[in-house]
Amino acid sequence: MTRNNIPKDHPRVHSLKIRSKMSDSFHSGILSQNGLIAHGRGEAFDYILGENTNKISLDTIRVATAQLLLSDSVISVNGNSAALCSKEIVKLAKLTNSKIEINLFHKSPTRVKKISQLLKKHGAIDIYGENKKYLTRVPGLKSNRKFIDKRGIFSSDVIFVPLEDGDRTEFLKKMNKTVITVDLNPLSRTSIMSDISIIDNLIRVLPEMIKQSKNMSNFSSTDLHNIVTKFNNQNQLQSILKFMSKRLIDLST
Numbered sequence: 001m002t003r004n005n006i007p008k009d010h011p012r013v014h015s016l017k018i019r020s021k022m023s024d025s026f027h028s029g030i031l032s033q034n035g036l037i038a039h040g041r042g043e044a045f046d047y048i049l050g051e052n053t054n055k056i057s058l059d060t061i062r063v064a065t066a067q068l069l070l071s072d073s074v075i076s077v078n079g080n081s082a083a084l085c086s087k088e089i090v091k092l093a094k095l096t097n098s099k100i101e102i103n104l105f106h107k108s109p110t111r112v113k114k115i116s117q118l119l120k121k122h123g124a125i126d127i128y129g130e131n132k133k134y135l136t137r138v139p140g141l142k143s144n145r146k147f148i149d150k151r152g153i154f155s156s157d158v159i160f161v162p163l164e165d166g167d168r169t170e171f172l173k174k175m176n177k178t179v180i181t182v183d184l185n186p187l188s189r190t191s192i193m194s195d196i197s198i199i200d201n202l203i204r205v206l207p208e209m210i211k212q213s214k215n216m217s218n219f220s221s222t223d224l225h226n227i228v229t230k231f232n233n234q235n236q237l238q239s240i241l242k243f244m245s246k247r248l249i250d251l252s253t
């Protein structure tokens with residue numbers, strides 16, 4: 001099914017449109033084959049969540065946004081996040097004064113270039129992770145995601161990694177970075193290891209972060225700090241698992 005022949009009254013029209021967007025992004029070289037599989041896994045968890053942003057995630061999104069506003073931060077972009085939300089990534093980076101860095105698991109110079117062009121089309125000016133001259137390594141990490149920019153992830157305190165792979169989260173933590181992630185799977189290593197794990201669909205999360213960063217734009221550092229320090233990620237993940245379990249039980253009785 002292509003985007004043009006999805007029936008408007010199809011009960012899952014929104015999900016099908018996103019699938020079609022992902023498939024287009026695969027054909028245009030933005031998204032890797034594995035990115036398509038990751039998307040499918042995400043969809044399965046979103047079904048359990050009810051394809052909605054619940055109250056727990058809204059609170060976590062607020063904490064994550066406050067953390068971005070408070071710190072020297074970078075948004076790490078991969079194929080999936082570029083395919084789904086390039087425009088919103090650029091907008092959020094501007095509002096929170098975050099840098100943008102491309103970091104890919106299935107890396108190729110062509111794909112990096114295509115993602116960079118897409119982000120620039122939406123108004124990004126400086127993109128990190130592209131120029132080999134500035135690349136260094138995450139100590140100990142074996143995958144291609146080990147290459148990080150000295151001016152970006154390497155020298156920043158807070159790394160926002162929408163749709164991250166568990167491996168790198170672990171090593172970024174070893175580098176004493178604060179890691180914020182978006183992952184629909186509350187059981188993934190990424191969700192468990194991050195400091196702030198938003199269990200929700202990136203499609204819904206970024207517009208909400210944009211809204212919240214506007215709302216918080218005149219908050220003092222003390223206000224932002226208070227929002228961040230009250231947060232406990234482990235409790236939050238337990239609440240999400242309870243929310244999902246309750247939904248399944250409610251649906252089965």
Ligand code: ATP
Pocket residue numbers: 038039040041042043045080084163164165166167182183184185188189190191200201202203
């Ligand atoms: P980990 O390496 O963290 O243990 P994994 O190997 O299952 O987990 P990856 O393939 O590394 O996961 O990363 C993809 C993750 O992204 C999946 O957990 C999937 O649920 C999630 N995901 C996919 N699409 C979305 C989306 N639109 N919004 C949020 N999360 C998503």
Ligand code: MG
Pocket residue numbers: 165166167
């Ligand atoms: Mg993984």
